[in-house]
Amino acid sequence: MIVSKICLPLPCIMARNVEFDEQLAISKAMDVFWKKGYNGTTMRDLTEAMGINSSSLYNTIGDKHQLFVKSIKHYTESRMDAAKKQLQQITSPLKAIEKYINASVYTITNEPNSCLAIKTTFEVATGDAEVQKIIRADSEFTYQLLIGLVNKAIEKKEIKVSQDAEMLTDYIINHFTGWHESFIIHRDKTRIKKTAQFLIEQLSQ
Template identity: 30%
Template sequence: MARPKEFDRDEAVRRAMGVFWEKGYEATSTDDLLRAMGIGRQSMYDTFGDKHRLYLEALQRYQAESAASLMERLRAEDSPLAAVERVLMAIASESAAERARGCMGVNAIAELAQKDAEVASVSKSAAMTCEAAFERVVQQAKRRGEVPPSVDARQAGRFLLNALQGLRVTAKAGAPPAALREVATFTVASLRAR
């Protein structure tokens, strides 16, 4: 009879996610993961298969949680453009350590997407979800007169996702909060109806 698992699988994935997010895929060793998850080597292999499978599960969880958080923040304001601005400004408000850590999704794209089809697929799916969320908020902003009718909501959604990802990279590279706020302000102003 198989022995029941002696650890919380969801918590183990969450802890692994933290290690991958902090160190990246290549720099994370199996021992790093085992220490963080508090499980033995055989338990890791029996439950997750290998480091790569565990990484994909952690990345998928990160992307799902990030997308849910983005959608929640985009609905949190009466003004669609104010919601977009708050999302972008939040990066400048993070601590220096949070900015240096970056976004696990963006980190995965930079580190692995060109050489790992599964990571590329997870990243593409997450990008499509976030683009669609931004597209919807731009459509709402157009209906409210905050964005000119001539703005293509789909293109604007892609633009906003790229602005968000660019801010993440710029923050990780050490840009000061004031510079990040300038970029966020300019991004929103470029969409605003005049």
């Protein structure tokens, strides 16, 4: 055992391969954390949903906290990929911002659970540096994506409301969390769509 630890990262002699698909298992775990939150999820919830034994879990992925970290990484990375693909073929920067806003509204008002990143921010990010780092990276990605579009939109004079691209980017992003909260409380798509429409009008004027 000691020998195999020293000659990492690959074990010297292979004996048996892991049976389950780790990425798939993490994706299943993510769904549980998404629904129940970190503290509301038990290891038995996780192993049951993942379809693996706890010994296999601890041998490959690690403990509950490591699994949570990998789950929210999986969540944020999937979302970043989707966002990149979504906007790559739009020529007008303002139209791209509109599309991003409308796509967010659609997700907010049609997904069964609220955003995992936001739930995590309010539940554990304050007291968990490792989690906070992932959340911050996810936030920074959205910020960079949008500020690129905002800058181009200002250059092209598609936005006249303000010249402060950084503030305007913060201002746009700021709406998403409120829409999530509103939908949890009221379950009213129209209220959210109306304020989103107003935000877009404000930018376009």
